[in-house]
Amino acid sequence: MLLWLLLLLMLLLLPTFTLLRQQISLEARLLWLANLRHRVAWRVLCWAAAWQQRRLEQTTLCVEESQQQALTWCLQRAWGPRCSSKGSTDMNTFRNRLPLTNPSQAPEEENEVHLPPPTSNQYSGEASVQATLLGLVALNKAYPEVLAPGGTACVTPTSPWPSPLPWPGSVLSWARPPGTKDTEALLLVALRSPGLRALEAGTAVELLDVFSGLEVKGEELAEAIAAGNTGEPLPKRAAELREALKQGSRGLALRLWPQLRVVVTLDAGGQAEAVAALGALWCQGLAFFSPAYAASGGVVGLNLWPEQPHGLYLLHPGAPFIELLPIKEETQEETAPTFLLTEAQRGEEYELVLTDHVRLTRCRLGDVVQVVGAYNKCPVVRFMYRLDQTLSVRGEMTGEKMFSEALAQAVGQWPGAKLLDHGCVESSILDSSDGSAPHYEVFVELRGLRNLSEGNRDKLDHCLQEASPHYKSLRFRGSVGPARVHLVGPGAFQALRAALASCPSASFPPSMPRVLRHRHLAQLLQRRVVS
Known part of the structure; x- marks a missing residue:
């Protein structure tokens, strides 16, 4: 259906192309065509996002059914010699046959055997697609024009968007050297564009490293911009970079990119401190947005509210399968019963328990969330801290x-x-x-x-x-x-x-x-x- 829609659009626009070829210069035609491709791609993305929004409404209204389907999918994908519950997707049977596990208690070597290697496409599945599509639309609504052509740059090889986009993504994406894996090369491209409105990085700690490296290699980068190592020489822009660096760390991002409005990174464990440091120094005065909260098992939370200063996430009822373990003064009994999403109580804290198709285990993530609201019948949470990051030399348990x-x-x-x-x-x-x-x-x-x-x-x-x-x-x-x-x-x-x-x-x-x-x-x- 999408292919037929694109073909129809091209046929309707063909007479316009013919007329414009006769009236405007080659450079103007290329610019006009680029803007047209961007508008078409954005409309396709919005259409896909609207479809995913309807899917999300359905799954969050029918949470029990959605979680049952997620559990069935995980079990069917993981069936093998290690699966003792083959043939049954009953939740009580599943809980009884698969006890809770805590990977932080296992030796590092054992974890290395079972964890899958990283990939360039971080996550797959409906949750990651929804986080990307709905996050882009919500970001554009909260900060108009940030996704306009040339308005966004990613300065790390990894992207904050959990799912890569097909054709619309290649049209809407920022200027980036094809296939580059070098952070310095990406930063150089971003520095050549003073009109950026959004700055992206895989995670906040990666962006912290980028800004620290910028201060160390600032003169080298300025020389590369002045010499035109990645394009035409820009001596004026190089001078602006040198002057911005002379004024110190605080507010550096806004001095380099005066129209910058938002920083986009992917949220995960241990990122809050980097966000605080960035907000107090280099990115002072800018908003931060994370489209999702992710763990090694997949996307567990979607952020539909970019305007919120502290990330709020909708726990997704699809795969991976999520359970909630109640927290009582930062400790829990190993035999304590877990809750499903519909059983979550507002104001209470829970540890996330994840089951995915890669490792058929009910894995305690150690990530603690507090329920702050609801979206239809699904809990909306704020991530608080991690239980596995605890110091104890005499049994004192400093969390x-x-x-x-x-x-x-x-x-x-x-x-x-x-x-x-x-x-x-x-x-x-x-x-x-x-x-x-x-x-x-x-x-x-x-x-x-x-x-x-x-x-x-x-x-x-x-x-x-x-x-x-x-x-x-x-x-x-x-x-x-x-x-x-x-x-x-x-x-x-x-x-x-x-x-x-x-x-x-x-x-x-x-x-x-x-x-x-x-x-x-x-x-x-x-x-x-x-x-």
Whole structure:
């Protein structure tokens, strides 16, 4: 049907093409034709999005049926020697025969065996298609003209849109060297276009690395623009880049692209800190939008509200199959019953449980969501924190949310400091106790502070004691030593991310760890300590 629609449009426009060829120059004809192709592609995309919107309305109104179909699809795709529930898609039978699993408890080598390798097309399935199509339409509605020709640039090899688009995508896409995998080349193309309205990156941590690299290689990039390495020489634009860099990090994006309105990245575990750093420094004054929340098993949440300052996501009732495990003070019993989407209660927190067709396991993701509303009969959630990012040297269980808040409070007391990234290690991983009590080793990358005084380092431990009575009690008895804070040099966490991505089993998007469990990763940061 889509093909016939395109053929009809071309036949109707053929007389216009003939007339225009006789009246306007070649350059004007090419520009007119490009704009026409863009308008046609956008209409096709809107038509497809409207169809997917109707599908979403249907599935979110009939949630029980939609989840049953998702479970059946996952089981049928995964049937094999490991599937003990073959022949039955009853949810109670499924839950009884497949116990909950927690991949964070497995050794790294075992995880590497079972995880699928990353692919350029991050996800497949209806949820990823809907996230892309509905996200593009919602973004264009919230920020008119951002998707106009030449208005968008992606500066990373990976895209924030979960599903690649066919023909409309190639017409609507930004200028990009064909097949390029080089971040620097993509950034150079974006820098040559001062009229950008939207800046895209695979994830927020990747964009953080892009801006950090821009400050380091700014002069080199300016010379390439002036020399015309990727097109005609643009000495004036090169001068604008140099002047923008001279004024520092804060607000750099808007100085480079005065019409920029929104930053688009894909949300996943561990991205909030990078978003905060970008918003406070390079992307100050800009809105952020993530079309979806993704995990290694697929797209689990759709963002239909770009105007919301903090991402709200509709939990999709299709594949992968989602269950909700109630949270009680950040702990749950292994035998606690899971809920389906229709059973979610507003205001409550749940851990996501995912079943996909790649690994037939009911996998506890560790990602905790809070239900904040409903879309038809499906819950709308906000992602809160991750249970698996927990520090414990004496059974105290310092979770990601508590630690992040304590660290933010401590950094707020360090004059001029802005936190870019951090990672934590239990002292036993690095054998750093040296006969003293076990403790936390904390690595931070900062902007605005080159050295940490002993007084500044002590503030984190004080904030942790204020946040956790249990930790304070252990510190008072001497069972736990004071947290040791180390300042790492620029690029340390970029190197950590490169090491994580180089693993053959690395998934996309990368779930940025805050607690490192493996010595070689902790030592990578340890070697880059500057204070």
